[in-house]
Structure formats: structure tokens, C-alpha cells
Amino acid sequence: METHTEGTLTLSGSVIAIGAFDGVHKGHQEVIRQTVRRSRMLGVPSLVYTFDPPPRHYFSGAQILTPIEEKVSRIAMLGVDHVVVARFDESYTKRSASSFVTELARLHPLCIHVGNDFQFGQNREGNVELLARHFPVQIIEPVHCPDGKTISSTRIRHLLSQGETQKTLSLLGWQ
Numbered sequence: 072m073e074t075h076t077e078g079t080l081t082l083s084g085s086v087i088a089i090g091a092f093d094g095v096h097k098g099h100q101e102v103i104r105q106t107v108r109r110s111r112m113l114g115v116p117s118l119v120y121t122f123d124p125p126p127r128h129y130f131s132g133a134q135i136l137t138p139i140e141e142k143v144s145r146i147a148m149l150g151v152d153h154v155v156v157a158r159f160d161e162s163y164t165k166r167s168a169s170s171f172v173t174e175l176a177r178l179h180p181l182c183i184h185v186g187n188d189f190q191f192g193q194n195r196e197g198n199v200e201l202l203a204r205h206f207p208v209q210i211i212e213p214v215h216c217p218d219g220k221t222i223s224s225t226r227i228r229h230l231l232s233q234g235e236t237q238k239t240l241s242l243l244g245w246q
């Protein structure tokens with residue numbers, strides 16, 4: 072897998088997943104596996120576009136579940152061809168939604184996989200509707216755990232703070 076910084080890569084076709092992916096938990100794994108599967112079907116490279124640190128850490132100090140090296144190595148294990156790691160700092164957060172769309176356009180995505188609540192750009196001005204005006208977008212159905220709750224990095228951080236190590240490991244799905 073090749074690792075890139077934001078804005079440095081051009082591709083003539085791709086299938087992309089975008090998100091913080093902190094922990095690369097079972098829900099993230101499903102998103103990324105679907106991305107890899109579709110890219111192989113279409114004969115173009117798969118790409119994960121992620122952020123370091125996770126936006127929720129930058130804005131609210133949330134605990135980081137996987138340092139960037141670990142996150143990139145888990146993404147590589149899922150068979151992804153390219154990862155873009157955007158340095159999430161003050162100047163990055165001030166980028167407009169349209170500047171982000173322009174960067175994605177250089178990757179010529181045949182499909183972008185995101186959750187239905189995906190937002191991007193300064194003050195979260197961009198949403199799935201805007202993204203879908205520019206690119207084909209696939210909305211990912213949420214992956215639940217056996218008790219019916221949606222798996223999320225936030226939930227895993229909460230379980231960790233409660234000392235629920237076994238449950239945490241099972242939602243992360245890497246043991």
C-alpha cells in the first residue's frame with residue numbers, strides 16, 4: 072500500500088472511502104472491505120482518505136484509539152492500494168467543502184463510500200448531498216453489535232473508560 076499526504080496524488084480512476092477510522096473497528100472494516108471489493112470489480116485502485124489526528128480528537132480532545140502508524144497498518148491489512156493521510160490542523164479545518172471536492176476530483180472516483188451523516192469542509196458545510204452532486208456516492212449501512220447498538224469509535228472510547236476491555240476488543244475485531 073502507498074501512503075500519501077493530502078493533495079499530492081492524482082489517479083485516473085479509484086474507489087474511495089473517507090473518514091476518521093479511529094480504531095479501524097468492525098464497522099470501518101466493513102466500509103473498507105466494500106471499497107476494496109468494488110475497486111477490484113471495477114478494475115481501479117482502492118483508496119482510503121483519512122485524517123490525523125481524528126477530527127473528534129482535534130476539536131474535543133477525544134482519546135485516540137489507534138495512533139496513525141497503527142491505523143495505516145490496519146488499513147493496509149484490509150488490502151487497500153492507497154491511503155491519503157490529511158494532517159488535520161487549523162489550516163486544514165478552514166478549507167472549504169468545494170476545495171475538498173476539487174482534491175477528490177483529481178482522484179477520479181467511480182464511487183465514494185461514506186456513512187449518511189458524513190460532513191466535510193469548514194464548519195461542516197459539506198454533506199452527502201453535496202458530495203453526490205459531484206461523484207457517485209454509496210451510503211454504507213451501519214454495522215451493529217449483537218446487542219443491536221451501532222458500533223462507533225465514540226462507543227468504544229466509552230467502553231474503554233468503563234474498563235470493559237473484552238467488549239472493546241470484540242467491537243474492534245483485531246484480536
Ligand SMILES: Cc1cc2nc3c(=O)[nH]c(=O)nc-3n(C[C@H](O)[C@H](O)[C@H](O)COP(=O)(O)O)c2cc1C
Nearest residue numbers: 090091126163164166171189190191192193194195
Ligand atoms: C476539508 C475539511 C475541513 C473540515 N473542517 C471542519 C470544521 O471546520 N469543523 C468540524 O467540526 N469538522 C470539520 N471537518 C471534519 C468533518 O466534520 C468530519 O469529521 C470528517 O470529514 C471525517 O468524517 P467522519 O467524522 O464521518 O469520519 C472537516 C473535514 C474536512 C475534510
Ligand SMILES: Nc1ncnc2c1ncn2[C@@H]1O[C@H](COP(=O)(O)OP(=O)(O)OP(=O)(O)O)[C@@H](O)[C@H]1O
Nearest residue numbers: 090091092093098185186212213214222223224225
Ligand atoms: N458501525 C458502522 N457501520 C458502518 N459504517 C460505519 C460504522 N461506523 C462508522 N462507519 C462509517 O465509517 C466511516 C468513518 O467513520 P468515523 O471515523 O466517523 O467512525 P465512527 O465510529 O462513527 O466515529 P465517531 O464515533 O468518532 O464519530 C464513515 O463513513 C462512517 O459512516
